[in-house]
Amino acid sequence: MNQPLPLARTTSGLAIASLVLGVLAWCMLPFVGAVAAVVCGHLARGEIRHAPPGSIDGGGLAVAGLVLGYLQLVLTAIGLFLLVAFVLLGLGFSAHFLPWH
Secondary structure: OOOOOOOOOEEOHHHHHHHHHHHHHHHOOHHHHHHHHHHHHHHHHHHHHHOOOOOEEOHHHHHHHHHHHHHHHHHHHHHHHHHHHHHHHHHHHHHHHOOOO
16 A cells, blocks of 8 residues: 655746746836846746656746747837837937038
8 A cells, every 4th residue: 555655846946036037127117137047047937948857837837937038128129129129210300300410
């Protein structure tokens, strides 16, 4: 009647950190939180993939952190592009109508 003990399942701390940082990237730390969420998410997925099957949970948390982080990075890049475009267009527009040019 001795049955093998089931493997203790744990949740990856990196996956939890990725999700928390991904949420913080949208609330308080736009760029830094997003980069940290992406890094932790990829590390967590590697940790889960290399662990014995079924021993580490948190794949969904890691993916959610990755999605939040990458979305924030894309929106930050678009925002910076628009800012630079508006500044350059504004400088070009004002230079065209300045009286001393």
